[in-house]
Amino acid sequence: MKDANRPVSTRRELLQNTGRLAAASALAGVAVPSVHAAGTDLIQVALIGCGGRGTGAANNALSTKSGPIKLVAMADVFEEKLWKSYKNLYEDKEHAGKVDVPIDRQFIGFDAYKKAMDVLKPGDVAIFTTPPAFRWVHFTYAIEKGLNVFMEKPLTVDGPTSKRMLALAEAASKKNLKVGVGLMSRHSRAMQELAKRVHDGQIGEIVLQRGYRMHGPDGYFHSLPVPNGTGELFYQIKRFHSFLWASGGNYSDFYIHGIDHLCWMKNAWPVKAEAVGGRHYRNSPEGLPYIDQNFDVYSVEYTYADGTKFVYDGRCMDGCENRYASFLHGTKGSAVVSKAGDIGQPSSIYKTQSMKRPDLVWESKVKPEERDPYQNEWNELIEAIRKDTPYNEVKRGVEASLVTSMGRMAAHTGQEITFEDMLNCKHEFAPGVDKLTMDSPAPLQAGKDGKYPVPMPGITTTTEY
Numbered sequence: 305m306k307d308a309n310r311p312v313s314t315r316r317e318l319l320q321n322t323g324r325l326a327a328a329s330a331l332a333g334v335a336v337p338s339v340h341a342a343g344t345d346l347i348q349v350a351l352i353g354c355g356g357r358g359t360g361a362a363n364n365a366l367s368t369k370s371g372p373i374k375l376v377a378m379a380d381v382f383e384e385k386l387w388k389s390y391k392n393l394y395e396d397k398e399h400a401g402k403v404d405v406p407i408d409r410q411f412i413g414f415d416a417y418k419k420a421m422d423v424l425k426p427g428d429v430a431i432f433t434t435p436p437a438f439r440w441v442h443f444t445y446a447i448e449k450g451l452n453v454f455m456e457k458p459l460t461v462d463g464p465t466s467k468r469m470l471a472l473a474e475a476a477s478k479k480n481l482k483v484g485v486g487l488m489s490r491h492s493r494a495m496q497e498l499a500k501r502v503h504d505g506q507i508g509e510i511v512l513q514r515g516y517r518m519h520g521p522d523g524y525f526h527s528l529p530v531p532n533g534t535g536e537l538f539y540q541i542k543r544f545h546s547f548l549w550a551s552g553g554n555y556s557d558f559y560i561h562g563i564d565h566l567c568w569m570k571n572a573w574p575v576k577a578e579a580v581g582g583r584h585y586r587n588s589p590e591g592l593p594y595i596d597q598n599f600d601v602y603s604v605e606y607t608y609a610d611g612t613k614f615v616y617d618g619r620c621m622d623g624c625e626n627r628y629a630s631f632l633h634g635t636k637g638s639a640v641v642s643k644a645g646d647i648g649q650p651s652s653i654y655k656t657q658s659m660k661r662p663d664l665v666w667e668s669k670v671k672p673e674e675r676d677p678y679q680n681e682w683n684e685l686i687e688a689i690r691k692d693t694p695y696n697e698v699k700r701g702v703e704a705s706l707v708t709s710m711g712r713m714a715a716h717t718g719q720e721i722t723f724e725d726m727l728n729c730k731h732e733f734a735p736g737v738d739k740l741t742m743d744s745p746a747p748l749q750a751g752k753d754g755k756y757p758v759p760m761p762g763i764t765t766t767t768e769y
Contacts, residue, residue, distance in 0.1 A: 347689065348428040350377040350420040352442055354389035357456055358433030361486070362389070364682040365431065365454070366399045370690055374402050377409045377423040379416035380434075381541060386410055414740050417442050426450030429689070433486075435544035435551050436461055436705075437747075440468045441738045443698075447475050452689050454682070456486040458560050458705040459698065461552030463729035466702050466709075473698035480692075484685035485701035488647065489565035491680040494668035498639060498651040501666065502569050506653060507634030510570055513614040515562035515630040520622040537746040546596030547756070548769065549733035549747045553598045555712040556705070559618050562630050563606075563711070564704040565641060566614060569632055573707050574606035574614060576722045579715035583758065585621065595755050604711035616711065633657055637665065647677050716769040718761030731767045 351362045362375055375393065380386040390410065394403045411419040417438075421430050432442045432455040439459050446453050453476070460466040476483050489495055502510070544550035551557045567573055581599035600621050606614040629648065630641040637655045642648040650668040654660070674680060688695035710726040713719075734747040750756050759769050 345690075346372045346374060347686065348374055348376045348424055349431060350379070350424055350428070351375060351389070351431045351433070352379045352417045352420055353432060353434035353456075354378055354380040354382075354386045355433065357486075358431060359389040359392055360678065361431050361433055361454060361456065361682075362393055363396070363399075364679050365429065365686070366393070366402045367679060368683055368686045370683070370686055373686070374404055375399075376404050377411070377420040378405050379411040379420035381412065381414060381416070381538065383412050386412065413742060418445055421445055421449050421451060424449065424451055427452065427689070429454060429685075432456065435541060436557070437544075437550045437734050437737050440465050440472065443469065443472050443476075447472060447479060447481065450479060450481065452482040452685075454484040454486070454685060455698075455701075457564075457701060458552060458556050458708060459485065459701045460705045461548065461556050461709055462731060462733050463706075463727050464732040464735075466706050466727060469702045470699060473696060473702065476698065477694075477696050482685060482688045482695040483698050484681055484695070485697040486681070487561065487564045487697070487701060487704060488677040488681050489561055489642070490568060490697075490700075491677040491684065492565075492642075492647060492649070492651075493670040493674045493677075493680070494649045494651040495565055495568075495641060495677075497668050498641060498653070499569055499571075501653060502632065502634075502639065503571055506636070506666075507632060507639055508636030510612055510632055510634050512612070512633040513566045513570065513631070514633075515559075515566050515614070515616040516618075516627045517559055517562060518617070518619040518624065518627045520624075520626075521620045536750075537740070537744055540746050540748065543596075546598065547748055548597050549737075552705075552709055552712060553596075554620060555598070555602055555618060555715070556708050559602075559616060559711075560704055560708040562642070563616060563708050566616075566630055566632075567704070567707060569639075569641060570608060570612065570614070572608050573703055573723060574710070575609050576720055577604055577606050577707075577711045577714040578720050579604040579711055580718075581715035581761075595750070597756055597758050599715060599759070602711070602715050604714060606707070606711065631659070649675065713766060713769055716759030716761065717764050717766050719766060721766065725766065729766055731769075 349365050351358050366373060366375060378386050378390060390405055393399060409423055424430065429452045430446045432439060432453065436458050439455055443453060443455065459469050540547045540550060545554050545557055579602060581602040584600045602618040604616045628645045629643045632639040632641060637653060638657050638659055640652045640659060649670060652664060653666040654663040655665050656663045685695060706723065706726050710721050710723060713726060714721040748756055
C-alpha cells in the first residue's frame with residue numbers, strides 16, 4: 305500500500321468481497337516471502353487484536369534486531385481500530401519496509417483471526433492482543449497451524465479456560481513452538497537482578513509482601529449506557545475491561561503484573577486468598593451511571609503455603625492518592641521491587657524496614673538498551689525462534705492468571721478462595737465465545753433497568769464470579 309492516507313474500505317465493502325478476500329487469503333503465501341522455518345531468515349508476523357496493546361506489541365516485534373521481520377497480516381472485529389493501528393505502524397519511519405499489509409490482508413470479523421493466521425507459514429509468529437476471553441480460541445488455531453505465538457496477559461479469567469490453556473501449553477511444547485506471554489516484569493533487568501539477590505537470601509526470609517495500584521478511572525475501567533445504534537456484543541468487546549466475561553475486569557487485567565512479579569520474588573504461588581472490596585461513586589463526570597462490573601476498591605490478602613502474607617490493594621477513584629508500587633519485607637532487610645509501575649526502575653535493597661536512602665544496600669543499574677522490558681521480551685522470543693531453543697511461558701502465565709482471578713473471586717464473593725478452588729471452579733464466563741458471529745447476542749445481558757449484574761459479597765456465589 306503506497307498511500308497510507310487513503311480511506312479504509314468499509315466493513316460492508318469487505319463483506320461484499322468475501323469471495324475475493326478468501327481467494328487472496330489462500331494465495332497469500334505466494335504474495336509474501338517464505339517463512340523463516342522454511343529456510344529463509346525472514347520471520348512473518350500477524351497481528352490479531354489491533355488496539356493500543358496490539359500496536360505496541362507489533363512495534364516491539366518490528367524493532368527486534370536479530371534478523372529480517374515483517375508484519376504481513378492484521379485482524380480485528382473493529383475496522384477503525386485495525387486501520388488506525390496499520391496507519392501508525394506504516395508511517396513509523398523506524399519500520400520502513402517492514403509493514404506489508406495491503407487491504408486484502410486486513411481482515412474484519414470474528415473469523416478474521418483464522419484468515420490472518422492463514423497468511424502465515426509454520427514457524428511464523430501470531431500476536432494475540434484481543435480481550436483474554438478469546439485467548440484459548442486463537443491459541444488452539446495457532447497450534448494447529450504450527451505458529452509461534454506472543455499473547456498478552458491475562459491468559460484466562462476462570463477455571464475451565466485455565467485448564468484448557470494448560471493443555472494447549474503442553475501441545476505447543478510437543479510441537480516445539482515458542483510462546484511468549486506479556487508479563488513483561490519477568491523481563492525487567494532490574495527485577496531479574498533483584499529476584500536473584502532475594503532468592504540468594506540477601507534480605508533473609510520474606511515475611512511480608514505489599515503491592516499497590518491506585519489511580520483515577522478512565523474510559524477503560526467504566527462503561528456508560530450502550531449508545532443508540534451500537535450492538536451490545538460489540539459494545540462489550542470494545543469496553544472489555546468493564547465486563548468479567550471478556551477480561552476478568554480491571555482486577556484481572558491490571559493487577560496481574562504486580563501480583564506476578566511479587567510471586568516471582570517469593571518463588572511460589574499463594575495457596576489461598578481472602579479479600580474485601582466495594583463500589584462507591586458510580587457516576588461519570590457527566591452524572592451518568594456506570595454500568596460496569598468492577599469494584600472501585602480491592603484489598604486482597606494472599607497466603608503462601610508457609611504462612612507468609614502478601615497484600616495487594618487496588619483503587620480506581622479520583623481525588624485520592626495515586627500509588628503504583630510493590631515492596632518486600634524480610635528478616636534481614638527490605639526491598640523496593642517497583643516504585644513507578646510495572647516497569648518502574650530502579651529496584652533496590654535496604655538493610656532496614658524503613659527503606660530510607662542512608663540504609664540503601666544495593667540499587668539496580670541497567671544498560672540503556674535493556675531498560676524496556678516490553679522490548680526485552682520480544683528480543684528473547686525472536687532469539688529463541690531463530691536459535692530453536694525451548695521457550696514457552698504459558699504455564700506460568702496461566703498460573704499468574706489463576707492467582708489473580710483467585711483474589712478477584714475472593715473479593716466478589718466474600719469467601720476464602722484457594723488456588724484449587726479457582727482452578728476447579730466449573731463456572732465458565734463465556735463458554736460459547738468460539739462460536740460468536742456478527743449477529744450473536746452478548747454473553748452478558750443487562751436487566752430490565754439497563755444495568756448489568758454486579759458482584760454482591762455474601763450473596764454472589766463462587767459459581768458466578
